[in-house]
Amino acid sequence: xxxxxxxxxxxxxxxxxxxxxxxxxxxxxxxxxxxxxxxxxxxxxxxxxxxxxxxxxxxxxxxxxxxxxxxxxxxxxxxxxxxxxxxxxxxxxxxxxxxxxxxxxxxxxxxxxxxxxxxxxxxxxxxxxxxxxxxxxxxxxxxxxxxxxxxxxxxxxxxxxxxxxxxxxxxxxxxxxxxxxxxxxxxxxxxxxxxxxxxxxxxxxxxxxxxxxxxxxxxxxxxxxxxxxxxxxxxxxxxxxxxxxxxxxxxxxxxxxxxxxxxxxxxxxxxxxxxxxxxxxxxxxxxxxxxxxxxxxxxxxxxxxxxxxxxxxxxxxxxxxxxxxxxxxxxxxxxxxxxxxxxxxxxxxxxxxxxxxxxxxxxxxxxxxxxxxxxxxxxxxxxxxxxxxxxxxxxxxxxxxxxxxxxxxxxxxxxxxxxxxxxxxx
Numbered sequence: 001x002x003x004x005x006x007x008x009x010x011x012x013x014x015x016x017x018x019x020x021x022x023x024x025x026x027x028x029x030x031x032x033x034x035x036x037x038x039x040x041x042x043x044x045x046x047x048x049x050x051x052x053x054x055x056x057x058x059x060x061x062x063x064x065x066x067x068x069x070x071x072x073x074x075x076x077x078x079x080x081x082x083x084x085x086x087x088x089x090x091x092x093x094x095x096x097x098x099x100x101x102x103x104x105x106x107x108x109x110x111x112x113x114x115x116x117x118x119x120x121x122x123x124x125x126x127x128x129x130x131x132x133x134x135x136x137x138x139x140x141x142x143x144x145x146x147x148x149x150x151x152x153x154x155x156x157x158x159x160x161x162x163x164x165x166x167x168x169x170x171x172x173x174x175x176x177x178x179x180x181x182x183x184x185x186x187x188x189x190x191x192x193x194x195x196x197x198x199x200x201x202x203x204x205x206x207x208x209x210x211x212x213x214x215x216x217x218x219x220x221x222x223x224x225x226x227x228x229x230x231x232x233x234x235x236x237x238x239x240x241x242x243x244x245x246x247x248x249x250x251x252x253x254x255x256x257x258x259x260x261x262x263x264x265x266x267x268x269x270x271x272x273x274x275x276x277x278x279x280x281x282x283x284x285x286x287x288x289x290x291x292x293x294x295x296x297x298x299x300x301x302x303x304x305x306x307x308x309x310x311x312x313x314x315x316x317x318x319x320x321x322x323x324x325x326x327x328x329x330x331x332x333x334x335x336x337x338x339x340x341x342x343x344x345x346x347x348x349x350x351x352x353x354x355x356x357x358x359x360x361x362x363x364x365x366x367x368x369x370x371x372x373x374x375x376x377x378x379x380x381x382x383x384x385x386x387x388x389x390x391x392x393x394x395x396x397x398x399x400x401x402x403x404x405x406x407x408x409x410x411x412x413x414x415x416x417x418x419x420x421x422x423x424x425x426x
Contacts, residue, residue, distance in 0.1 A: 002312030007037045008053040017073060018059060025153075026074030026160060034071070042306065044071060047198070048191045049079045051311045060154045064197060065167040072162060075154045077239050079193045082229065083246075090225055090250035093120045104224040104252040105348045108291050110186045113221040114173050122249045123175055123182065126228050127215055130179030138174025138183070138206075143167070147204040151238040159237075169201040172219075180213045181206065189284040190220035190227055196238060203233050216241065222284035224252025224349050252349050254422045258374075260354060261421060265370060270362045273324055277394050279405065280321035281412035287356065289318055290327065290337070294345035298334040321409075325359040357417045365392035369410055370417065379414050382407050 011034070012018060020027045031040050044063055046052045056062060062078035065071050095102060095116055107113050114136075117123055123134050144167040150159040172186040183206065185198045199216045207214055216231040226249040234240025280286065292308060293299060299307075305315045319335055322328035327341035337345060344355045360366045368388045372380045380388075385407040389397070397403055 002053075004038070004043060004312060005053045005055070007043065009055050011037055012055050021059075021061070021074060025158075026072050026076075028066070028070060028072050031069045031071065046311070047195050048193055050191075051314070053311075064151075064162070065164075066162055067165045067167050074160065076160065077152045077154060077156070078195060078197065080196050080239075080241060081193045082190065083243060084190065084227070085246050088246060088248045090248040091125070092253060093122055093125065093249050093251060094253070095120050095251055107221070107224075108295065110172060110188055110221070113188065113226075114184070114186055114219075116251055117219065117221075117226060117249075118175075120249070120251050122226060122228070122251075123184075123217075125249075126217070126230065126247050127180070127182055129215075130177035132177050134175035134177045134182060136173050137176045137181075138171050141168055141170045142202075142205065144169050144201050144205045145208060147208065147236070149200070149204060149236045149238050159239075164201070164204070167201065169205060170198075171202050174202075174206075176212070180215055181210055182215045182217055184217045184219050186219045186221065188221055188288045189282055190222075191282070194218060196241060199231060199241065200233065200238055204236070220284075223287050223353065224254075225250050254420070255350055256353065256420045256422060258421050261357065261370075261417065262374070264354070264358045264361045265367060265374070267358065267362065269364055269367060270326075272363065272393050272395055274395050275323055276320050277397055277406050278317075278321035278324050278409045280317045281409050283356070283413060283416040285314075285318055286322060286325075286327075287352070289322060290341060290345045290352070290356075293328065293335060293337045294342060298336055300333055301335070304335065324363075325356070327359065353420055357420065360413050360417065363392075365389055365394065365410065366413065368392070369414055373414055373418060379411055379418070382411070385410050 015029065017027045034040050034043050037043065044065070046063070052062065060075050061073055062076045063071050063073050064076065064078060096119060102112065102116060107116055118136060127134070144164050146163070146165050148161060148163050150161045152159050171183055173184045175182040183199065183202045199218065203214055203216055216233060218229040218231065220227045227246065228249070229246050230244040231241040232244050234242065289308070296303070301312070301315050304310060304319065305312055319328060323330070327338055327344065328335055329338055344352050347355060361370060365388055369380055369385055372384065382404060386403045389403055389407060397406060
């Protein structure tokens with residue numbers, strides 16, 4: 001159990017929160033009360049359902065700010081799952097070739113990813129509305145002003161209604177042209193779901209001040225690839241965001257072929273390390289951590305958690321996965337890149353992707369599952385993956401449940417490897 005998990009369990013016990021929710025449907029708690037246990041931001045920032053503390057997840061609860069000083073806890077539908085269309089091929093929209101200070105290989109942050117999206121014309125192409133280009137006009141932390149909204153409980157019934165008064169919100173970037181306003185939430189990875197509040201609160205704040213239509217966009221970027229989701233709000237209904245469309249873009253011209261991957265399959269194998277088998281499905285997170293640890297030499301677990309929008313368990317999972325791949329070592333409580341990790345972090349995108357795939361395929365279980373994928377034209381089923389796992393001398397996996405749980409990481413990594421391949425290497 002992480003520090004935040006245990007502290008929230010103590011808060012629930014001290015304030016009889018479950019009993020109060022059972023009586024009244026929700027529980028309001030002051031920021032000052034949370035601050036007595038730990039820093040408020042660390043105790044209330046949960047961008048995805050999986051980030052929530054154990055006591056929240058077990059009881060199907062979530063937390064929302066009503067002001068800078070007050071939060072509400074209840075059985076709310078705060079998160080919305082993505083319907084990521086895996087069949088969408090990225091549209092190539094390169095950066096202007098006159099740029100010398102920005103390229104796909106130098107993007108290291110959400111801010112630089114947004115600069116690139118703007119300059120490449122991705123926002124203009126995606127929204128496709130108006131007679132002139134979008135220009136950035138809004139960014140940063142702001143007050144929400146006052147508004148009311150309704151939100152459903154976890155059963156989709158009995159909507160709650162709450163008043164918000166000057167809660168803090170943050171807009172990664174907002175654009176405007178002659179026709180409309182676009183508010184963007186940007187991430188350097190794509191998870192299974194997102195916190196609706198990150199788009200809904202800014203919408204409720206700005207719809208009181210502008211007369212143009214407002215479009216809401218969730219943008220995920222990783223190593224040259226953008227995934228954009230266009231949502232349409234429905235008045236004051238928190239759960240009313242409707243997905244209008246998804247589009248994928250790339251500012252990096254891929255040149256990875258099937259032959260490139262097949263060459264990796266013929267390389268040497270490594271012995272299985274005596275560390276836990278990876279439980280970290282997002283390869284995008286691993287790529288982001290490579291860059292982060294390259295630029296932040298010697299980062300503690302707490303720094304990784306705070307600065308990368310992780311919760312403690314995610315830090316452990318992803319650092320362990322990177323140790324398994326030979327990219328990270330832990331020395332005196334500090335995570336540092338190995339020479340191989342540094343080499344990949346410094347590389348161009350193609351070399352980094354092939355290098356990371358190579359580190360995965362050096363392990364027998366990934367090698368054998370990839371061979372099956374290439375021969376059958378699809379990733380093997382979970383039972384087949386588990387059978388390969390059982391023959392691969394994996395460290396400290398002793399139960400059927402653990403085999404099946406860890407097999408999801410193998411599937412996710414294989415999916416990423418196979419999707420590096422572009423027909424004719426283009």
